[in-house]
Amino acid sequence: xxxxxxxxxxxxxxxxxxxxxxxxxxxxxxxxxxxxxxxxxxxxxxxxxxxxxxxxxxxxxxxxxxxxxxxxxxxxxxxxxxxxxx
Numbered sequence: 168x169x170x171x172x173x174x175x176x177x178x179x180x181x182x183x184x185x186x187x188x189x190x191x192x193x194x195x196x197x198x199x200x201x202x203x204x205x206x207x208x209x210x211x212x213x214x215x216x217x218x219x220x221x222x223x224x225x226x227x228x229x230x231x232x233x234x235x236x237x238x239x240x241x242x243x244x245x246x247x248x249x250x251x252x253x
Contacts (some may be wrong), residue, residue, distance in 0.1 A: 183217040184226035202253040
């Protein structure tokens with residue numbers, strides 16, 4: 168599964184979201200049979216289309232290009248969503 172975290176440098180909510188994603192990915196990686204994920208981070212400062220679409224919602228987390236959540240990410244909800252897609 169491909170995770171995409173959209174944010175910008177200096178955004179404290181983006182830092183929090185990055186930590187949630189890292190913890191969930193680490194937990195899944197340590198659990199046999201769990202889905203494997205990749206993570207790409209993108210900045211709205213580097214992409215005009217992302218800025219136009221998500222400027223007021225960052226951080227935004229996409230799972231396989233579908234919006235999973237924005238602003239504050241819940242680790243339990245994220246883990247549940249990833250396991251459901253496995």
